[in-house]
Amino acid sequence: MPNTSARPKHGRRTRRRRREDPARNELVSSSLESAQQCLFNQDYGTAFVHYLLVLNLAPMFKDFARESFRFTLFKWTEELDSVGRIQDLFDCYEQALELFPADEVILNSMGEHLFRMGFRDEAAGHFHKALKLRPDYPEARENFYRVANWLVERWHFLMLNDHGRNRKYQQAIQKAVQSGCNTVLDIGTGTGILGMCAKKAGAADVYACELSKTMYELACEVVKANGMDGSIKILHMKSLDMEVPKDIPQRVSLVVTETVDAGLFGEGIIESVVHAWHHLLLPPQRGENEFQDQSATGRVIPAGATVFGMALESIEIRRHHRICVSEVGNLSIAAAGELRSPVSCSPEPDDSMEPYTTERLSRVPGGYKALTEPFTALDIDFNNVQELEGLSSREVQQIRLPVTREGELDALAVWFQLHLDEESSLSTGPQEDTCWEQAIYPVHSTDGFVLKPQDELIVEVSCKDAFLRLCSVAVLRDGREIHLDKSPKEQDSGNPVSNPNPEAELCSALASLQTDQIQTKDFCMLECCEMALLNNRDYHQSFSSALAKLIQQLRATCPDKEDSADLSDLLYVLDVSEGFSLLSLIAAAHGHVKAYSSMEKKKQQEVLKRLARSNNVPEKHLEFWLNHTEDEHGMLKRPSREKLWSAIMLDCVETCGLIRQKLMEKASLARCLLEDGGSIFPVKIVVHGVLVESDTLLLESAVQGQEATLGFNIAPFINQFTVPVHVFLDFSTLECKRLSEFVELFVLDLMDSTANYTEREVKVQATSAGRITAIPFWYHIYLDQEISVSTLSHNSHWKQAAVVLQQPVEVRAGDWVRLAVKLHKSAMSIAAHVERTPGPMEQ
Template sequence: MDGSIKILHIKSLEMEVPKDIPHRVSLVVTETVDAGLFGEGIIESLIHAWHHLLLPPRRGENEFQEQSATGRVIPAGATVFGMAVECLEIRRHHRLCVSEVGSLSMAAAGELRSPVSCSSEPDDSMEPYTTERLSRLPGGYKPLTEPFTALNIDFNNVQELEGLSSRPVQKVHLPVTQEGQLDALAVWFQLHLDEESSLSTGPQEDTCWEQAIYPVHSTKGFLLKPQDELIVEVSCRDAYLRLCSVAVLRDGHEIRLDECLDSQNFGNATSNPNPEAELCSALASLQTDQNQSKGFSMLECSEMALLNNLDYHQSFCSALSKLISQLKVKWQNQERESSIQSDSSDLLYVLDVSEGFSLLSLIAASHGHVKAYSSVEKNKQQEVLKRLAHSNNIPEQHLEFWLNHVEDEQGMLKRPSREKLWSAIILDCVETCGLIRQKLMEKASLARCLLEEGGRIFPEKIVVHGMLVESDTLLLESAVQGQEPTLGFNIAPFINQFTVPVHVFLDFSTLECKHLSECVELFVLDLMEATANYTNREVKVQATCAGRITAIPFWYQIYLDREISVSTLNQNSHWKQAAAVLQQPLEVQAGDWVRLAVKLNKSTISISAHIENAPRPMEQ
């Protein structure tokens, strides 16, 4: 088709006639739509196209009849749908769900929320929505309302496109159909390609699009009930589609959701059998909250999920407590042996170099006789830690922000003072996406040199686990398969040059796959051992049933010490999993032995698989 297609390496907004194309065109085809429909700038680009690139649109009753000298856009338009949902997985990524973390009371933290928040007034610091594939969310979701139509848009009507941002805010009343906590509004759309063909991005559809998620932050403990009406505001003030849950109508009373509601006063279906008393209590609560500060601190979605992970923090709390107790006993024994009393002001030094917001320094300092150094950088987040330290009776001088005294990240791992070494250094070892952090082993090597005798790196060891699976989903999402999905064009040899061999941000618990083996240990990273093998390992795995090995998903058991560990496969974890996808599927029978060559290069894990040539036992 060379000569029939002209490729312009330029944004359409910068295209001109006749400079870039000789004359106006009769058809524009575009797929500049994201999960929230407008997030890739389709409105702006189509307005420009109608004014500068397209022939005038069709007019009159016979709109779809073939006419000369008319312009048209595919897709012709879209309908946007929404639905209120309860979903623990969404909730724990966007607001604080716990009152205590690692023995620390969180009461003084103030409001903590993710940067995904929608309001009718645009705010550059916030994203209006995030995206999720609802059908793959761990734990699933519960619809609280029927789907509703949020918006219709005609891409072949330039006046409608230009008027989108000035449309008045639309209030939609949604009858609540099931009882549950309001965690988010889920949004999808139907693209009308022309008068006959359409595409849906709905939760049950198998498409490349996820659904747009508008999380709700201010309804902790608030239960929607059947007979309630949820009031949602829909607007497009800045060419982003914005949906905001603003109020609930219950028994004729409107209750605003932009005020934090006390779960003891309102919304608990079983706590108060008298709905009128419950409602009055809620209204009284709102009156007292109106004058409180609306300030909040923003955490990334993964940081919110980490903060909500009680097992993770309790494990660190226990491991730190054990180490601190051991070092205190060691000091006391040294004092008895030397008959020299140590300075009572002498402290254990703990350094937390976790990425982003972390409470681990504060958890260490809460054990007493510890000075903890935090790598939290943002001023507002440092203020949260200071408030928590004060409210949990941790002396102010026992918490210090290390990066305030360090010019660059390379200087993070150094002595706390000329005289001291670290009692513990906490390293952040695994990225949220499921991969080992870059330069982890180099950091561990440096950290070992900075520990006092008996000191420890947390974690001390990471064990990589994996499994043989057959998963068409991973194949289809990792590389072009054959010619059918692309209308017979042989694009695979070209596109698959850019295939990434490791699939990240994977939810193994919801992945459609067939398990072909038991879980096996693939690799061990010992952060406390200087002579360990950190480059390659061969592992033999026996297939438990017949199938095609298409991938090896892997995850980590993170050992804080020999007895205490946390798993990145835990459903409450903030971590996702990853999978090495084989270039060619490998056919196996039950009982076959598969040899995996596992390599770690610059923190990147690669896995290749081969069937062992061992003879099979003869059938009796």
């Protein structure tokens, strides 16, 4: 041991003062000055580099420079975003967070970029961190609610509230484990519930994997809270990337999964189960030897599924997938070409199209009519790897369905029975009380064609890319085959089942090919909500009428210029609607108007140009505004040095039922760009609501009840993602009891900023006794003081939304309920307090 006594002893050592470095100080000073000068000159990239240098060399300037640094970061990343330099954008945010790791504003802003780019998991993490740093930060809270709607979809709550489904899965797992399957892998574990069921049943080793970072972290919390963190290994990865012994030490004897969507195969269950059989599972049981060691063989829960379908008529489905009108806002749309929703099924896979969408048929507005009896489309055995591998190469199967009721063919609906084992199954059928929706395969090409009893519908079923695809191809009527991809005239005439003339058949095929080429050329894809908007006659007619009134008023102020051919004398109208919109063309069609559309997609611009030509709108009277601006942030500006806008049309409400983010900021900017007498469309938005009692909304918003789910503590963790506003609501079919009349909740005045407020108190009287569980709300959108459209109307392309109360409020008929309504940007919050009317006994 060294002689410590030889070393001098010291008391508390005085800290040396850092020696001043004149060169360093000079560099910091000059860089700070350069940063400020570059910021003044709007050279944000150079300013950002100078600020990084200053704050790394001299951290004492952080408080002083924080606001300027934030501003520089946001402006520079906007520029990077506009030119597609995404990696550089995120590098800048990483550098900023190294300097300011606890800056909630920077965290929130980075989360917004991540969310827009589709990185929802990562975005959620940033919003969550920002909220932890500042719980009252409204922007981060609103963003977190939005991303929570994406990440923890409402079906998670419904599934955990579905006690029957949970018990059946638990019983099937328990039976498998007790029969010898003592090593288990839970694929797509979600909350971890199925893995915990296996452990509780006595499995020796349980593994689980989850791709979503948000759900992976949630599962880890849940497993730990239930005392199983040491006995269940959870991996943040796809099962397809898992290997033995790299990720798990051994092959397992049981795979449990519920990676199925409404169309059964949409979440990749076929690929993941085939991979599991080859790489993660023990070989399947062979032969009928009942004494075979179950622990040496593999199996899958669910064991298989049977898929059912039926043909149906539904006006609601029809208007979201094909054009049902011949004119829109007094414009003929015959020249639009073929407009389709992005949901179209074909035996040939097409990456640009989705094979199906989903609906809860029991809640489709307007209902539906079944045109055929349910039929079996497919049987699949998840414990037969050869069958799974051969699924994609199966021949296309043709099924003939007798038509039982007359109606227009709008879609094929699909559901399935999931066989957990030999004894237990779950059904996702439209008549079942289930958390599942049904898969919908819309039919695009049967406009005006009515199926009749005694017809036979020919349906093709295929699985070429491990997606279930159903396609209606023809109808057999009186021995003749009518192909559904032909025009109504061709359908009426029909074609014989067998053509005795090969030459005529060849000519017909060539003609059909030529027709297909023309359709392909004119084909344009629109979102389902855009299709529904095009089909909304009332909406477009209201806009046309309001525009006509405004144009007439403005013309009256300059009657001498009314017939002028000079473009500078025209009224300038700007449409900044999101997505596909005909409003600019409707404006231009009124005459004396030069209209600008903010539509970006070239194919959609071509549709508008074709419609302009066919409706005799001069080409020079319609322009695409974003073609003349560097990016969408320059959308709201003056059309030229001399002109101001006569009208600016803002898209105010999202399809989901929420006010668009930054609407009031856009309205404020738009007001500054209007000429005297000009107007924003709409001029105001009135929010209406109603008190309701709805168990459905509660079940879709949070795990209910005090009882643990299958004995596991899950609710407190999943309920962190409870969102107070339920979106994409169909109020017309919501199972609820109305407890009041409709009431005006809020007013947003887009033309008068002084008339606006951020909170309001509203009193509404209960008309019935019950529990207030939610306040659904919708909008009356006033295009001027007299003309309005409602987002509650039966043909609206908008859905509604509802504020779900954390604690239901008991009311009696006659009670007054005081609602404290707050609107921050697009986030609505409502608190309810009862002012109780004394009952007879209390008086």
